Amino acid sequence: MKLYIGVTDNNWYNFLAEHQPDEVNFWRPGGQPFNILEPGGMFLFKLHSPLDFIAGGGFFVRYSRLPVTLAWEAFGNKNGTPDYSTFQQAIHRYRRSDPRTEPDPVIGCIILTTPFFFDRSDWIPIPPNWKPNIVQGKSYNTDDFIGKSLMRQVEEKLNSRQLDGFNRDTCWSEGEGYRYGAGHIVYPRLGQGAFRVVVTEAYNRRCAITGEKTLPVLEAAHIKPYSQQGPHHPANGILLRKDLHTLFDRGYMTVSPDFRIEVSRRIKEDFGNGRDYYALHGNRLREVPQNNIERPSREFLEWHNQNRFLG
Numbered sequence: 001m002k003l004y005i006g007v008t009d010n011n012w013y014n015f016l017a018e019h020q021p022d023e024v025n026f027w028r029p030g031g032q033p034f035n036i037l038e039p040g041g042m043f044l045f046k047l048h049s050p051l052d053f054i055a056g057g058g059f060f061v062r063y064s065r066l067p068v069t070l071a072w073e074a075f076g077n078k079n080g081t082p083d084y085s086t087f088q089q090a091i092h093r094y095r096r097s098d099p100r101t102e103p104d105p106v107i108g109c110i111i112l113t114t115p116f117f118f119d120r121s122d123w124i125p126i127p128p129n130w131k132p133n134i135v136q137g138k139s140y141n142t143d144d145f146i147g148k149s150l151m152r153q154v155e156e157k158l159n160s161r162q163l164d165g166f167n168r169d170t171c172w173s174e175g176e177g178y179r180y181g182a183g184h185i186v187y188p189r190l191g192q193g194a195f196r197v198v199v200t201e202a203y204n205r206r207c208a209i210t211g212e213k214t215l216p217v218l219e220a221a222h223i224k225p226y227s228q229q230g231p232h233h234p235a236n237g238i239l240l241r242k243d244l245h246t247l248f249d250r251g252y253m254t255v256s257p258d259f260r261i262e263v264s265r266r267i268k269e270d271f272g273n274g275r276d277y278y279a280l281h282g283n284r285l286r287e288v289p290q291n292n293i294e295r296p297s298r299e300f301l302e303w304h305n306q307n308r309f310l311g
Contacts, residue, residue: 003151004036005054005126006110006137009043009090012080013055017117023191024058024115025075028108028136029094034063036139040188043112044154046126046137053123057110057154061194064201065103070215075109075193111197113188122157124150195232196220202289203239209261211286212241219245223255223300233288235297247277254309257298259285264310 006026016024026043028034037043038308044057066074068091072084081087081148091107118124127146130138140147190198199220206213221240224230238255240248252264263281268272289295290292 001041001141001151002037002139003042003044003132003142003147004137004139005044005046007135008047008055009080010048010051011090012136013045013047013117015055015082015114016078019077020117021078021115021191023075023078023111023113023194025071025079025193026058026110026112027071027079027091028110029091031065031106032136034108034110042151042154043110045117046130046201049132052126052130054118054126054150054154055123056115056117058115059188061111061113061188061190062198062201064109064197065106066109066197067075067106067215069104071107071109074196078191078193080303093233109197111194113190113194116158118157122160124157125154160224190232190234192226192232195222195234195235195237198234198273198294199237199239202234202237202291202294203287205248206287207241208255208285208287209244209246209280209283217242221245221248223296224303225249230300230303234294236300238296239287248304249308251308251310253277253280253295254304255285255301256305257301259288259296261285262305263307266310267296 008026012026014180026045039060039062041060042057043060044054047053047055068088071079077083079087081090088099091105092102095102095105097105127140127150129146140150142151143146188194196219200215200218205215205218207218212218218239218244221238222230222232223236223238226232230236238248242251247267248255252267254262254264256262261272261280261283263277267277
């Protein structure tokens with residue numbers, strides 16, 4: 001198993017340690033790729049020198065490249081700043097650009113769930129083979145002595161503070177309620193921001209119904225609302241254009257368990273129109289996730305059909 005130590009902006013760390021969010025966006029201003037960890041892998045925060053310590057971490061969900069505006073819409077102050085203006089300024093400072101030349105730059109987003117922030121007394125010294133010239137970070141393997149020792153230290157700190165690590169309570173597995181059979185895929189439990197990004201990527205950034213790919217008008221819809229115990233899980237999500245999301249949430253549209261679109265007669269009854277929407281009735285979804293665990297669950301689709309759709 002691999003773990004990763006990322007060099008962390010101290011202001012980012014201090015802000016988030018104060019607010020203790022359920023998820024964070026560890027952003028890379030240059031959009032550099034990150035393909036080191038599998039979902040659920042441990043990502044640790046190493047502060048800038050002279051604070052050569054590991055001060056916390058989180059569990060990897062996904063890496064995605066997003067425009068700054070959408071990263072803020074998805075995560076808000078979980079990006080590590082109090083407001084969008086401060087976030088934008090930080091991005092441009094690192095990129096050595098400005099809003100005139102780059103109004104909405106694309107950044108790399110390393111999305112982490114269940115973050116933890118150690119008290120100063122619990123900070124862990126960096127491993128002995130850490131080099132001062134490391135700019136972004138370094139991976140370790142828990143099969144090796146240094147990696148195993150580091151993992152043990154982190155687990156001891158988590159256990160002493162009664163913090164949850166990545167275990168059965170912080171992940172979904174295929175077959176856990178929304179799939180059947182002995183699945184082996186593990187999926188981290190998600191916050192609202194991670195849910196939005198995971199669903200967006202699962203549908204290849206295209207509206208499931210129309211295929212529309214203008215990213216700012218696409219929204220990750222919960223099939224069963226979060227307010228009614230619908231989880232932030234991709235099987236409870238579907239990517240929709242904003243107007244279709246509104247109709248879906250209000251019950252004027254639904255999706256059958258065989259992925260066919262159904263449009264309620266109430267649109268015409270209530271609004272005297274709806275021709276463009278009725279043209280979609282009976283069509284199959286244009287976009288369906290390839291990964292089985294990310295496809296809309298029959299359980300949640302049936303719930304929407306029975307409890308939300310106006311018929």
